[in-house]
Amino acid sequence: QVQLVESGGGSVQAGGSLRLSCEASLEEFHVHCLAWFRQAPGKEREGVAALNFAGILAYGDSVKGRFTISKDNAKSRLYLQMNSLKPEDSAMYYCAARRTCTARWDVPPADEYTYWGQGTQVTVSS
Secondary structure, eight states: OOEEEEEOOEEEETTOOEEEEEEEEOTTGGGSEEEEEEEOTTSOOEEEEEEOGGGOEEEOTTTTTTEEEEEETTTTEEEEEEOSOOGGGOEEEEEEEESSOOOOSSOOOGGGOOEEOOOEEEEEEO
16 A cells, blocks of 8 residues: 655744655655645645656745755655745645656646645744
């Protein structure tokens, strides 16, 4: 059974940093394309960062230069390093995975991902 479990969320002041982690029980983790999404109350789910086909890294415009996505295939883990956090970054953060990958320079739409975690809350205070 596929499971994605996020951790690392919490409360932080503006300007601070957090590192999210997603542990995945996926067969052949290394061939999956992975992403982070977030959703704030009353807002649509937003693509934050993605690892696309051929290792292409993609970021949402609002986090470029502040967030970094990475993975460790040996540990089957996906990470999101978040620096210079702003109050508008407050949201529930989800990791997502898909077996079929595409070569694109942006974060694919949420409905293209097959597997999802339960989310971890990030709250940034001003």
